[in-house]
Amino acid sequence: MIETPRPATRGPYRTGIERRAQLVAIAIEVFGQRGFAGSSLRTLAERADVSHATLIRHFGTKEGLLIAVLQEWERQSAEHDLADVSGLAYLRRLPDIMAGHRRNRGLLELFTTITAEASNPEHRAHAYVVQRYETNLRTFARHLQAAVDAGDVGALSPAQVALEARLLTAALDGIGLQWLLDPNVDMALATRTYLERAIASWRRVARPTA
Amino acid sequence: MIETPRPATRGPYRTGIERRAQLVAIAIEVFGQRGFAGSSLRTLAERADVSHATLIRHFGTKEGLLIAVLQEWERQSAEHDLADVSGLAYLRRLPDIMAGHRRNRGLLELFTTITAEASNPEHRAHAYVVQRYETNLRTFARHLQAAVDAGDVGALSPAQVALEARLLTAALDGIGLQWLLDPNVDMALATRTYLERAIASWRRVARPTA
């Protein structure tokens, strides 16, 4: 169930804001079920009881609607994620987060597909996806750096921290993709195996000579 | 430059076979440049100086053409890959193979995009992609098992070997994706870092009590 965020109860844009949120909610549902390419603006519009021109009016293009969907989805995810933990404790929650994707197959499929498509620099969502990856890499790097600073792992250099964030992201993406292709894949197990090996390896790096 | 494989110089299907190979060669080039979704049958046909109906005649559907392209690409890749090495030596060539993708950005993009799209079970190429992954996982597992049998690494169980093949595939896919998003990513370095850590970890597993 998706609710309108902070609905303005009055004011000149009230209708527009509510309508927009409602359209995004429907798009999340339909994209999640039928994918991006498999959903036409006309189908979306029929579900929302508007014309497909209305969707274009609100979001400019179909990709504009897609980006609105991705942003709303991230906003909702971020709420569950209000980082009460950091450092290694944060990273160790990743297996559970990956397992949680099983309840949202369509959306993982959507993210995966769009990321691949938008890797082309001419794709409309390219800038969005690149920025999203940078944010994600920075988050992982920050938590790993926190572990370094706390002495939980050895003295990794900034370049090593950045590379480890990349490798972790790569593993998570690849694991998600394999689960999409074969639902028998145990995402939590694969993630945990990767992570515990990485942590053990980081711990073998020498501590700084304090 | 792509050449017709074993062109029949005579016989009833000569023209058809040559034509088909030529069409696939053009499709590899155009898909590689503009992506699958970005290439229309009419554009492809114009490049080949035939009508778009001819493409349908040869490949049935646009996805049929796609699968022909993927198979031809794999066939060509396999020629460079006629496994003169096995076991750890094979796995250690992966960084170079990944680096080699830099010369074929469009095709890596194509594989990545199609794999993501076709993760949906209703996608026309789903069966092809799933089978391709199974083959790939088996290849990695076979080489790792050879390393186990040779005593180059510890006595991993069959389940562990399978999981390691999955993790390796996941890392390679994720590394490729990140390079597509950011050409500054060093694919060979990332692959080597992953691989050497994995090998070191396998070596810490106890040898069988022979």
Place this chain on the structure above:
DNA sequence: GTCTATACGCAGATAGAC
């Protein structure tokens, strides 16, 4: 056997009325 001409329905996008 191989290819073209042509048509159908659906897609995303735009223009202008209300």
Place this chain on the structure above:
DNA sequence: GTCTATCTGCGTATAGAC
């Protein structure tokens, strides 16, 4: 703001030319 009407281009199907 939303509608209807319409544009262009897509994948696909078929009939028939050579």
